[in-house]
Amino acid sequence: MTGGTSRMLRVATILGLGLLGLAAPAEAADPREVALAISQGVIVPGYRDLTAAFDRQRAAWEQGCGDVEALRAAYNQAADAWAAVEHVRFGPISREQRSERIAFWPDPRNATERGLAALIAAPDESGLAAERISTTSVAVQGLPALERLLYREGGGKVGLDDRRCAIGRAISSNLASIGQSVSAEWSAPRTGQLAQLEATATSAETAAADKSAATQMLTDLATLFMVVADRKIAPLYGVKGKPPNPKAAEAWRSGRSRRNIDLNLKAAAATARSLVALAPQEASELARRVADAEVALAQNEGNPPGFAAFAGVKVAQYVAIQKLPEALDVPLGFNSLDGD
Amino acid sequence: MAMTRRRVLALLGSTATVLAQARALVAEPFAGSMSSGGLDLGDDTCFAAFADKLSPDFGVGPVADGTDACWANIVETRLHGGAVRPRSHELVVVARRPGSCFLVIDARSGGLLRSVEASPGRHFYGHAVFSADGCWLFTTEADYEAGVGLIGVYDVTRGYSRTAEWASGGVGPHELVLTQDGGGLWVANGGVDTHPDGGRAMLNEGTLQSTLVRLDLSGKLAASYDLGPDLDTLSIRHIAVTPDGALVFGCQDQADVAAARPLVGVVSAAGRCEIVEAGRSVWPALNGYVGSVAVDSQGKYLAATSPRGNQVLFQAVAGGEQTSLIALQDVCGVAALSRPGAFLVTSGAGEIARVAVSAEGARITMRARANRRWDNHIIRASWGRAPI
Numbered sequence: 191m192t193g194g195t196s197r198m199l200r201v202a203t204i205l206g207l208g209l210l211g212l213a214a215p216a217e218a219a220d221p222r223e224v225a226l227a228i229s230q231g232v233i234v235p236g237y238r239d240l241t242a243a244f245d246r247q248r249a250a251w252e253q254g255c256g257d258v259e260a261l262r263a264a265y266n267q268a269a270d271a272w273a274a275v276e277h278v279r280f281g282p283i284s285r286e287q288r289s290e291r292i293a294f295w296p297d298p299r300n301a302t303e304r305g306l307a308a309l310i311a312a313p314d315e316s317g318l319a320a321e322r323i324s325t326t327s328v329a330v331q332g333l334p335a336l337e338r339l340l341y342r343e344g345g346g347k348v349g350l351d352d353r354r355c356a357i358g359r360a361i362s363s364n365l366a367s368i369g370q371s372v373s374a375e376w377s378a379p380r381t382g383q384l385a386q387l388e389a390t391a392t393s394a395e396t397a398a399a400d401k402s403a404a405t406q407m408l409t410d411l412a413t414l415f416m417v418v419a420d421r422k423i424a425p426l427y428g429v430k431g432k433p434p435n436p437k438a439a440e441a442w443r444s445g446r447s448r449r450n451i452d453l454n455l456k457a458a459a460a461t462a463r464s465l466v467a468l469a470p471q472e473a474s475e476l477a478r479r480v481a482d483a484e485v486a487l488a489q490n491e492g493n494p495p496g497f498a499a500f501a502g503v504k505v506a507q508y509v510a511i512q513k514l515p516e517a518l519d520v521p522l523g524f525n526s527l528d529g530d
Numbered sequence: 531m532a533m534t535r536r537r538v539l540a541l542l543g544s545t546a547t548v549l550a551q552a553r554a555l556v557a558e559p560f561a562g563s564m565s566s567g568g569l570d571l572g573d574d575t576c577f578a579a580f581a582d583k584l585s586p587d588f589g590v591g592p593v594a595d596g597t598d599a600c601w602a603n604i605v606e607t608r609l610h611g612g613a614v615r616p617r618s619h620e621l622v623v624v625a626r627r628p629g630s631c632f633l634v635i636d637a638r639s640g641g642l643l644r645s646v647e648a649s650p651g652r653h654f655y656g657h658a659v660f661s662a663d664g665c666w667l668f669t670t671e672a673d674y675e676a677g678v679g680l681i682g683v684y685d686v687t688r689g690y691s692r693t694a695e696w697a698s699g700g701v702g703p704h705e706l707v708l709t710q711d712g713g714g715l716w717v718a719n720g721g722v723d724t725h726p727d728g729g730r731a732m733l734n735e736g737t738l739q740s741t742l743v744r745l746d747l748s749g750k751l752a753a754s755y756d757l758g759p760d761l762d763t764l765s766i767r768h769i770a771v772t773p774d775g776a777l778v779f780g781c782q783d784q785a786d787v788a789a790a791r792p793l794v795g796v797v798s799a800a801g802r803c804e805i806v807e808a809g810r811s812v813w814p815a816l817n818g819y820v821g822s823v824a825v826d827s828q829g830k831y832l833a834a835t836s837p838r839g840n841q842v843l844f845q846a847v848a849g850g851e852q853t854s855l856i857a858l859q860d861v862c863g864v865a866a867l868s869r870p871g872a873f874l875v876t877s878g879a880g881e882i883a884r885v886a887v888s889a890e891g892a893r894i895t896m897r898a899r900a901n902r903r904w905d906n907h908i909i910r911a912s913w914g915r916a917p918i
Contacts, residue, residue, distance in 0.1 A: 247855045281788070287737070398811070523859060
């Protein structure tokens with residue numbers, strides 16, 4: 191449990207891997223290096239893709255609603271880009287409820303449906319400007335609301351009347367502006383999140399901020415596995431003795447439930463890979479465990495179906511909580527991980 | 531431990547046995563003995579929920595270093611906070627948010643007296659408090675379809691039957707405590723809306739709107755405080771009263787923790803709600819998260835734990851003296867002990883520490899370790915030293 195032990199283990203690991211030509215850190219990883227590795231390897235490029243996809247989606251809706259397939263393609267690209275970064279709670283995404291605005295889910299009270307119905311039924315055009323959308327219920331501001339506009343239960347043909355088209359346009363425009371804000375707040379010179387993490391000036395305060403950043407990012411990674419196993423895989427396939435309930439799964443209307451899980455796991459694997467230089471053994475093990483879970487998901491084997499994927503994700507979660515953080519000298523505690 | 535588990539399962543399977551035991555115990559005088567292992571808690575006895583380090587089991591037991599064969603109830607549900615009934619050995623522990631039950635346990639033996647399920651359409655938030663006479667239990671609950679916070683009112687003398695529910699004056703009520711005079715309740719409405727089908731996910735469609743509310747014992751709203759627009763991302767979760775009637779509260783920032791917003795405040799006995807003045811480096815060190823608060827027996831010092839900052843903050847309630855931080859990995863549970871300035875803290879790493887706070891600062895005076903991951907809260911018995 192002690193830092194000394196984990197350092198010794200790491201030194202042993204480094205000695206073992208030295209033959210492979212991997213860079214050997216002289217001492218315990220600096221929390222700042224951990225935060226930078228994840229930021230540069232996963233978060234910043236992920237937000238760049240997300241902003242581009244949201245911009246394209248807005249452009250698609252601005253073309254009008256004649257070509258539903260084009261709007262669906264834009265939605266799916268945006269949803270793909272979001273699935274690659276949705277687990278991130280650190281930094282600008284946590285301001286102004288941006289994460290919930292982009293994807294309000296789970297939604298057990300059907301707030302998205304209710305909010306959308308209210309918008310559709312509203313007597314005038316008020317509420318349809320992007321800036322007005324941003325002040326309504328967060329449940330109607332994001333991808334789940336667009337999905338409901340674009341997909342009908344049972345796969346029926348979708349007709350987007352002027353009203354629905356205007357709502358979609360407003361939502362897509364609001365999403366684009368959220369994406370641009372997040373990217374800008376990460377990449378602004380000097381004041382941006384990345385610049386702050388890159389700054390090497392050390393004071394007690396910046397050291398605390400670096401540690402806080404690393405802790406949050408590793409917590410985000412561990413939470414990704416909990417969400418994927420418990421909220422996403424469980425309803426889709428039914429585990430722990432419960433029957434499947436596909437309509438409780440994420441994005442079932444657009445048939446994305448499986449795909450989102452895949453993309454979340456790919457994001458987890460990318461995060462693990464970004465840390466291999468800092469914790470060679472544990473980060474590699476995590477990447478391997480995620481790959482195992484992906485294989486299990488693809489084969490959908492096991493008895494009952496889905497259990498192998500569920501179990502695989504739980505094994506990865508164990509490594510992400512118990513092994514990797516300690517190897518990086520940023521241990522996640524029982525209380526800090528999931529407190530109340 | 532296996533013995534304990536079998537006993538619990540057997541009791542759970544037999545309502546008749548549970549009821550018989552419950553009747554027998556209500557009338558029984560306080561007797562027996564319990565060792566607190568390697569850590570002397572002085573004149574106090576404390577309990578806490580925990581997770582077993584070696585398995586995914588959860589439980590509740592006395593806070594002790596684990597070398598003794600202290601009772602421990604192992605259950606499948608992760609437990610959270612609770613209370614010991616005044617002048618009794620009934621320990622109530624509530625399942626964590628969104629919880630479906632609370633357990634009534636014999637604090638001498640660990641025997642399960644009763645398991646009370648949430649009413650239809652309701653879930654628990656993890657905390658409970660008894661009235662001063664021990665006749666009523668109050669719990670924080672949600673009407674989860676409506677997304678409305680409630681206080682559940684249970685008649686202890688009639689087998690913990692639920693006799694009423696009151697509006698909590700907000701969303702997501704979390705910890706509740708008795709007012710100093712026992713004539714009312716303080717409720718921390720954390721503002722976080724949850725639904726059992728959404729697990730622990732936050733379902734708010736707008737901003738948090740966390741409030742601190744005082745109710746009288748008929749459920750009527752007596753006072754309500756919020757932290758204003760600058761601090762509207764803070765969820766007020768944990769509270770403790772001082773002997774002179776002030777209230778200390780601890781918050782969790784639901785937004786960007788890098789903003790290092792202040793996390794601890796006091797509502798004075800006169801009703802002024804103020805954030806604690808602390809040194810510049812204090813709030814960043816707590817990393818946007820306070821997990822528990824306590825006030826020492828004299829009402830002079832407050833303690834606030836941060837498992838995300840791995841620190842405990844100690845500070846004079848009235849301000850003026852220097853702030854102290856003690857570093858402890860994954861620390862969360864905290865309770866005041868009888869001795870002035872004395873606190874007990876527990877951590878997810880199994881650590882148990884006594885801390886003495888004075889004008890010179892805070893220092894750990896004794897520490898031990900249990901093979902358990904202590905969960906968020908310590909429940910202190912009001913009957914003093916443990917002769918369970």
